[in-house]
Amino acid sequence: MKKIARAVNWGATQVRMGAVVALVGLGGVTLGAPAAHAQNFTFSNVVVEGNQRIETATILTYLGFGRGETVTAGQVNDAAQTIRQTGLFENVNVVPRGGTLVIQVEEFPTVNRITFEGNSRVRDAELGAVIxxxxRRVYSPAQAEADTAAITQVYADQGRVNATVTPRIIERSDNRVDLVFEVFEGGLTEVERISFVGNRSFGERRLRRVLETKQAGLLRALIGRDTFIADRVAFDQxxxxxxxxxxxxxxxxxxNVDVSLTRERDAYLITFNVQEGQKFEFGNVSVTSEVTGADPQVFEDALRLRTGVTYSPSLIDQDIARLERVALQQGLNFVRVDPRVTRNDRTLTLxxxxxxxxGPRIxxxxxxxxxxxxxxxxxxxSRFDVVEGDPFNPRQIRESAERIRSLGFFGNADVDAREGSSPDQVVIDVDVTEAPTGSLSFGGNFSTDNGxxxxxxxxxxxxxxxxxxLSFDLxxxxxxxxxxxxxxxxRLLGRDLSFGLDLGYSTTDNxxxxxxxxxxxxxxxxxxxxSENGRLTLFYSYDYTDIQDVADTASPFIQADEGAVGTNALGYSYSYDTRRTGLNPNAGVLFRFGQEFGTGDATYIETSAEITAQTRVLNEEVVLRATLEGGYLSYQDGNSRITDRYFLGSRxxxxxxxxxxxxxxxNTGDALGGNAFAVARLEAEFPLGLPEEYGISGGVFLDYGSVWETGIDSMDIEYDDFTPRAIAGVSIFWDTPIGxxxxxFTEPLDVQPNDRTKNFDVTISTSF
Known part of the structure; x- marks a missing residue:
């Protein structure tokens, strides 16, 4: 059979209105009836013509009346309209012929198969999932149009707003058709510019860093956030x-947010119109009690808020959580903390x-x-602090929901509460959508230190x-x-207690x-x-090191270290971190301190410490960071070997x-390392005036410190005492898709004659 392609308005062929057909076809039945009066008809027989798949009895059920019933012309017309609205027929005619009502139908064809043409950015399976x-179902022009809109939306969500989809049908035998969606994907419609109106305290560059939507830049082919998605802009607000x-x-x-297309319709322009208002600080902070047995002073001692601190809703939430924990410690259930804020516009305090x-007993x-x-x-x-039978606390449920999302195991996690079997019971519903959590990767690594x-x-x-x-690294x-x-x-034993095991094996020529x-x-x-910000880790360690194949030209101090040594050690590491929970969102402190007590072929104590402080200045455009780091190896039995001592790398x-x-x-110039080191690092990071979507910023730094003390008493070792060095430099930071x-770029300020300096290195940038 010859193939004929037609557009989906195939079903738009005009059909005669039932009422008109009735008036034209009722010649013998309506003789003598006044034209101005409605006609009544009685049909002794109903005949259905043209149906192949749809049973006659099924069609008759849509009439609304039976044989022998007296009906009006309007009822006949309504019956015809009802049959049309089923969406099963392309054409429907209802023709009265004397005492017989003839229903003439033309069925929509059956869909033989569905294909997509012209799509390369989106796979067939993805498009098939949205239609x-x-x-093997009846073809519906209305559904084909709805599917067209759904496919177009898939491309719009990817930033291809100029994509067009045209549904076509190809006739086959036996009243079947192939449904083909012809796709023209078009190009990406990127976000060309994001601007702000009404912002005085923060510049556009700083505000754009907050947003999830990004401007199109050099890496537009690899960055997916520079396309316009309406839901993402709503999230950005x-x-x-x-x-x-x-x-x-x-x-x-x-x-409001003004979103417009350029004249060429190839890019979006987004403008956020904002009203900042005045900046407020916390004024008087107090605790009052309406609960019998609750001492306000005990609760007030638990507060962290202080007068003069910049206002933040999260700080109020943190103190509410603290007070609720105190209430539980005091044996007070169903206590709710209600923050009552008084605004002082004259002093700009709250x-x-x-x-x-x-609170309610639920x-x-x-x-x-x-x-x-x-x-x-x-x-x-394990992310919930409550179990069945515990008092219901909405705040705990919200915090539990955040902990579930922070696991990173789920693409979506919704936690809701609804009434249970009685008004004083609550059922907590957790609905999650799992996401991939594993990865297998192969690649390469390069650093100027290790090649x-x-x-x-x-x-x-x-x-x-x-x-x-679980991880393996080779x-x-x-x-x-x-x-x-x-x-x-x-979560060892279901508690906030982590257990870990690390195994490592390496060979190297140092x-x-x-x-x-x-x-x-x-x-x-x-x-x-x-504590709230502190965490302690305890560990046992067995270390085995074998120094082999020492060259004859090596330093005698290295030759003396040849051989295998094994040590057992117990140790601890304490960390204190206020970067996410401190009172100042622009500043934070990270402190680490640890000790390792070793015994075996050697007895030693290793102590290490690091403290880093960071803050943002100049409307948060410039980051200032200071770090002091050091370590010390003290041997009571035996001596350190070259593999035990500190060697300072680029990091x-x-x-x-x-x-x-x-x-x-x-004599040989070989580096021996030291049992002690201390380094102070000062640095600043700032924008370079380039579009921030390029991910390029600049920095300056100053490093001062040294490594010293081999534990060997010899006149043949230089720089064995504390001999400080100083290095200054500039940095270029680049946020790339690979990291x-x-x-x-460095410049020595104070170095020693035999030091080996370098003017350039590349590292993976780390976040504080």
Whole structure:
């Protein structure tokens, strides 16, 4: 049969109105009836013509009347209209012929198959998932149009607003058709510019960094956030509001967002019209109680808010959580903390009164979890501080929802509460959508310290659905090879207690041709919180190191270290971090301190410490950071070997080659490392005036410190005492899809004659 392609308005053929047909075809039945009066008819027989798949009895059910009933012309017309509205027929005619009513129908064809043509950016399976037309079902022009709109929306969500979709049908035999969606994908319609109106306290560059939507830049082919998505812009409005309110602007509003297309329709222009308002600080902070047995002074001592601190809703939430925990510690259930804020426009302060009031007596009946096909229920339940039968606390539920989302196991996680079997019971519904949590990658790694190496990595953040982390890393380079295994159970015994095991094996020549090493490590660890911002980790470690094939030309101090040594050690590491929970959203402190007590072939104590402080200035455009880091090895039995001592690389002290600083054999020039090091790093990061979508910023830095003390008493070792060095430099930061890169250009200020400096290095940038 000859193929004929037709557009989907195939079903738009005009049909005669039933009432008109009735008036024209009732010649014998209506004789003598006044034209101005409605006609009544009685049909003794009903005949259906043209139907092939649809049963006659099915069509007759849509008439609304039966044989022998007296009906009006209007009822006949209504019956015809009802049959048309079923969507089963392309044409419907209802023709009265004397005492017989003839229903003439032309059925829509059956869809033989559905195909897509012209699509390359979106796969057929993805497009097929959004349409509702199906093979072996009746073809519907209305549904084909709806499917066209759905496919067009898929492309619009990817930033291709100029994409067009045309549905076509190809006739086949036996009243069948192929439905073809012809797609013209068009190009990406990017966000060309994001601007702000009404902002005085923060520049456009700073505000654009807050938004999820980004301007199109050099990396537009790799960055997906520079396309326009309406839902993302709506999210950006909330993010912008949170940003301002956390900085004291309680009256901030996004008045409207103007989104327009360029004349060529190839780019969007987005303008946020904002009203900042005044900046407020906290005034008087107090606690009052309406609860019997609650001492306000006890609760007030738990407050962290102080007068003069910049207002932020999150700080109020944090203190409410603290007061609720105090209430539980005092044995007071169903206590609600009601923050009552008094505004003082003259002083631009907000007085906060935390009122302890009696809340409703509601209990948690049960927790229902759905959608977790892989993740075990207990992993999700471990994020809740409440169990069945506990008093219901809405704040705890909200915090639990955030902890579930922070796991990173789910693409979406909704936590809602509804009334249970009685008004004083609540059922908590958890609905999650799981996301991929594992990865297998192969690639390469390059650094100016270690050169190029090949990498193979397996990582699973939700091993067997138990919430456990498991990873294997294999790295092989020209001068070193390593294999590392790590396992972490974050909720040991269902508590905030982490257990981990680290195994490592490596061989290396220590970046020189003087000797080779073979080493292995076994380290189980356990960690737990000791305060709101502090965490303590305890560990045991067994380390084995074998120094082999020492060259005859090597320093005698290195030759003396040849051989294998094994040590056992117990240690601890304490960290204190206020970067996310401090009173100032622009500043934070990170402090780490640890000690390791070793015994075996050598007895030693290793102490290490680091403190870093950061703040933002000049409307948060410039980041200032200061770090003080140091370590010390103290041996009571035996001496440190070259593999035990500190060697400062580019991450710790910039501007030097590997082993380029520290104690050195005067005769051979070999670096020996030191038992002690201390480095102070000062740096600033700032914009360069380039479009921020390029992800390029600049920085300056100053490093000052040294590594010293080999523990060897010899006149043949130079720089064995504290001999400070100073390095200054500039940095270029570049946020690329493969990771944040940092390019350092350095200039020595104070170095020693035998130090080995370098003027340039590339590292992976780390975030504070």
């Amino acid at each position: 509702r037309s199906q093979p 909330q993010v912008l509001t949170d940003f301002y309110q956390s900085r004291g602007y309680v009256d901030f509003q996004v008045q 007085d906060v009164e935390f009122a302890l009031v009696n 209990f948690v009946e049960r927790i229902d979890i759905e959608g977790n096909n892989t993740t075990l229920d207990r992993v999700i339940r 190029f190496s090949l990498l193979a990595r397996f990582n699973q953040r939700n091993f067997l659905g138990r919430g456990q982390a 790295q092989a380079g020209a001068e070193s090879r390593s294999l590392d295994f790590s396992f972490t159970e974050p 970046q020189n041709a003087q000797f080779d090493t073979e080493s292995g490590q076994f380290r189980p660890r356990i960690g737990f919180p000791v 710790t002290f910039r501007g030097f080659e590997p082993s380029g600083i520290g104690p050195r054999d005067i 944040p890169l940092r390019f350092n």
